[in-house]
Amino acid sequence: MNVETISPDLDGSGLRIGIVQSRFNTMVTDGLRDVCAAELVRLGVNADDILMLTVPGALEIPLVLQKLAETGGFDALIALGAVIRGETYHFELVSNEVASGISAVALSCGIPVINAVLTTNTDEQAEARISEKGSDAARGAIEMANLCSDLDALNEAAEDDDD
Numbered sequence: 730m731n732v733e734t735i736s737p738d739l740d741g742s743g744l745r746i747g748i749v750q751s752r753f754n755t756m757v758t759d760g761l762r763d764v765c766a767a768e769l770v771r772l773g774v775n776a777d778d779i780l781m782l783t784v785p786g787a788l789e790i791p792l793v794l795q796k797l798a799e800t801g802g803f804d805a806l807i808a809l810g811a812v813i814r815g816e817t818y819h820f821e822l823v824s825n826e827v828a829s830g831i832s833a834v835a836l837s838c839g840i841p842v843i844n845a846v847l848t849t850n851t852d853e854q855a856e857a858r859i860s861e862k863g864s865d866a867a868r869g870a871i872e873m874a875n876l877c878s879d880l881d882a883l884n885e886a887a888e889d890d891d892d
Contacts, residue, residue: 737876738875739772739872741772741871742775743778746805747797749783749793749797751790753785753787754852757859758809758811761809761811762809764859764867768867788823790846792830795834798838803840805840806870807842811847812847813848813851814850828846831844841877
């Protein structure tokens with residue numbers, strides 16, 4: 730059996746990454762930003778090829794992601810935020826709407842969008858996830874950008890074969 734495999738590629742060289750960070754819960758989101766940006770650079774993304782934007786809260790993230798995606802100038806986007814449970818239903822509303830909006834941008838615009846919006850019960854849970862989630866977001870963005878590029882090349886090759 731001949732199975733073609735595209736292996737994960739974590740080389741960020743030449744990639745342009747956009748990051749949208751919520752300013753709500755900045756103790757957490759600033760940490761996510763710092764870890765994520767450091768991991769992107771460690772994996773080869775030039776610091777000048779990272780655009781960082783902030784928005785007031787998590788619900789504003791999807792719109793700005795969409796605007797960035799529509800420019801065509803990014804290989805992947807990353808959403809950073811922290812939605813921490815309170816005493817009202819608002820937590821569920823925000824968590825669900827943000828996740829849905831982030832997915833919608835990826836699917837409608839055809840660009841990888843990594844969801845690193847933490848949804849936790851407590852501040853302590855959010856703080857404990859900063860390092861892992863921030864670096865996971867960076868690796869996910871690079872891997873997905875490279876995979877999508879490889880898939881685009883396969884599609885172009887298949888179209889050339891059809892001609």
